[in-house]
Amino acid sequence: MVRIDATGGALGEVSTPMLAVGLHKGESAPLELGEAADAVLSNEDFSGKEGETALVYAPEGIASPRLLLVGLGERTSFTLDTLRRASAIAAKRARALKLDDAAFALHVSEGSAARVAAAEAAAEGAALGLYRFDRYKTNAESRELETFTLVHDDEDEVAGGAETGAKLAAAALLARDLANEPSNAATPEYLAGKAREIAERYGMEATILDRAGIEAEGMNGLATVGRASENEPRFIALEHHGGENGDPPVVLVGKAVTFDSGGISIKPAASMEDMKYDMSGGAAVLGAMETVGSLNLPLNVVALVPATENLPGGNAFKPGDVLELHSGKTVEIVTTDAEGRLILADALSCARRYEPAAVVDCATLTGACYVALGDHASGLMGNDDALISEIQTAGEASGERAWHLPLFKEYTEQIKGKTADLKNSGGRYGGALTAGAFLKEFADYPWAHLDIAGTAYYGKQQNAYTPRGASGTPARLLVEFLRGRARDRTTEEA
Ligand code: BES
Numbered sequence: 343m344v345r346i347d348a349t350g351g352a353l354g355e356v357s358t359p360m361l362a363v364g365l366h367k368g369e370s371a372p373l374e375l376g377e378a379a380d381a382v383l384s385n386e387d388f389s390g391k392e393g394e395t396a397l398v399y400a401p402e403g404i405a406s407p408r409l410l411l412v413g414l415g416e417r418t419s420f421t422l423d424t425l426r427r428a429s430a431i432a433a434k435r436a437r438a439l440k441l442d443d444a445a446f447a448l449h450v451s452e453g454s455a456a457r458v459a460a461a462e463a464a465a466e467g468a469a470l471g472l473y474r475f476d477r478y479k480t481n482a483e484s485r486e487l488e489t490f491t492l493v494h495d496d497e498d499e500v501a502g503g504a505e506t507g508a509k510l511a512a513a514a515l516l517a518r519d520l521a522n523e524p525s526n527a528a529t530p531e532y533l534a535g536k537a538r539e540i541a542e543r544y545g546m547e548a549t550i551l552d553r554a555g556i557e558a559e560g561m562n563g564l565a566t567v568g569r570a571s572e573n574e575p576r577f578i579a580l581e582h583h584g585g586e587n588g589d590p591p592v593v594l595v596g597k598a599v600t601f602d603s604g605g606i607s608i609k610p611a612a613s614m615e616d617m618k619y620d621m622s623g624g625a626a627v628l629g630a631m632e633t634v635g636s637l638n639l640p641l642n643v644v645a646l647v648p649a650t651e652n653l654p655g656g657n658a659f660k661p662g663d664v665l666e667l668h669s670g671k672t673v674e675i676v677t678t679d680a681e682g683r684l685i686l687a688d689a690l691s692c693a694r695r696y697e698p699a700a701v702v703d704c705a706t707l708t709g710a711c712y713v714a715l716g717d718h719a720s721g722l723m724g725n726d727d728a729l730i731s732e733i734q735t736a737g738e739a740s741g742e743r744a745w746h747l748p749l750f751k752e753y754t755e756q757i758k759g760k761t762a763d764l765k766n767s768g769g770r771y772g773g774a775l776t777a778g779a780f781l782k783e784f785a786d787y788p789w790a791h792l793d794i795a796g797t798a799y800y801g802k803q804q805n806a807y808t809p810r811g812a813s814g815t816p817a818r819l820l821v822e823f824l825r826g827r828a829r830d831r832t833t834e835e836a
């Protein structure tokens with residue numbers, strides 16, 4: 343794991359094997375660099391276009407033997423995400439050059455909050471960009487970048503930001519690790535074990551229900567989806583008591599279908615291997631809890647993760663079956679492939695017992711959401727405008743965008759059952775919204791739902807800090823949302 347630190351030295355004096363400096367389109371290099379970048383800029387070999395790089399050897403007048411210019415694009419379209427990508431590019435280039443250390447110039451001036459946020463983003467970008475999942479490669483490239491140093495005049499501010507940024511990245515890194523694991527390793531019990539580890543690390547409370555416990559609780563959605571599997575289902579609850587006693591908690595719910603074959607309504611074989619990622623919602627929630635713990639957020643936070651496989655078998659549930667879910671509502675199974683909403687319904691109904699301030703669930707729930715938004719944003723639905731807007735803001739800030747979709751009452755009409763209260767599919771049209779409408783039936787508190795079917799994993803690198811495989815989305819969005827709530831609390835008290 344790369345160590346991210348900070349130094350207050352002047353750019354020209356930093357002694358590092360490679361100094362990276364971000365430059366906007368059409369702008370000259372910072373004065374501190376002297377003439378080091380002039381040749382590249384005057385030859386127009388480098389325009390500052392986003393993602394563009396130029397490597398200068400033995401640059402004149404600066405201590406570092408290598409200067410990497412990284413394009414930041416137009417200054418007017420600059421965001422923290424630009425910085426995440428730029429630092430990821432720098433860190434990965436240093437590693438590709440087999441260097442042990444590199445430094446990154448944070449020449450932002452406007453105000454302390456902006457400087458800290460920039461340091462967080464640069465640290466996050468480097469840690470996320472360097473991520474690799476290669477534990478199953480017997481000849482994996484083992485060389486790692488050891489340190490990545492952020493350079494700024496105010497060392498203390500930036501050091502704090504670097505430390506926080508590394509913790510923010512850890513949410514996504516854990517989520518990626520869990521989701522990239524194949525389903526023969528990442529079973530429901532494996533996820534439960536990871537939850538226990540988080541609880542131990544940070545003094546949280548972990549409660550794990552096995553199959554018998556799930557049945558005894560009346561979580562028949564979860565018990566039924568998991569019925570045909572040798573790897574038994576688990577219901578995972580993690581409680582972080584960072585707030586006052588009795589403060590209503592925020593509850594995070596994550597779908598963790600460790601493999602979704604579709605069950606009796608079996609999926610086509612093409613890309614079925616990707617259904618190991620169907621636990622990405624649960625992975626993101628556990629990832630977020632890791633960072634809730636390391637930042638020790640002054641809030642009460644509960645994580646609920648229903649974890650199961652969805653397999654066919656002699657005792658599998660079948661289309662036409664009717665079950666009574668945890669809430670008491672009955673549902674008619676139209677397709678065993680709409681399993682996510684069944685296990686989430688149980689978790690959402692269980693969340694009521696915490697008298698939550700808000701509940702946010704995330705799930706690789708529908709192919710329809712993927713079709714609607716592509717892989718550029720998660721679908722966002724809910725029953726509370728203020729909460730929706732908090733999630734949108736957290737999405738923008740974290741670079742994990744969420745787009746608000748409607749839950750008109752007509753979508754609820756579409757999932758009314760014939761023999762039971764509800765049916766578990768509303769058909770092809772508006773599939774993301776009928777799934778959202780189904781979940782809404784179980785949420786009698788401020789609630790938001792993130793459909794991450796299109797954003798949870800990528801077949802090829804998505805951007806400089808999101809490699810192929812699991813993205814970890816929306817672990818960082820969730821942490822950002824919780825940090826926002828923690829900030830609001832502190833200002834209310836002041
Ligand atoms: N896990 C899938 C959704 C999914 C599809 C995630 C593609 C990622 C990529 C979910 O359980 C599912 O099968 N949904 C069905 C619902 C339908 C049968 C009502 C779908 O989207 O087709």
Ligand code: MN
Nearest residue numbers: 602679680681
């Ligand atoms: Mn399914």
Ligand code: ZN
Nearest residue numbers: 599602620682
């Ligand atoms: Zn699924």
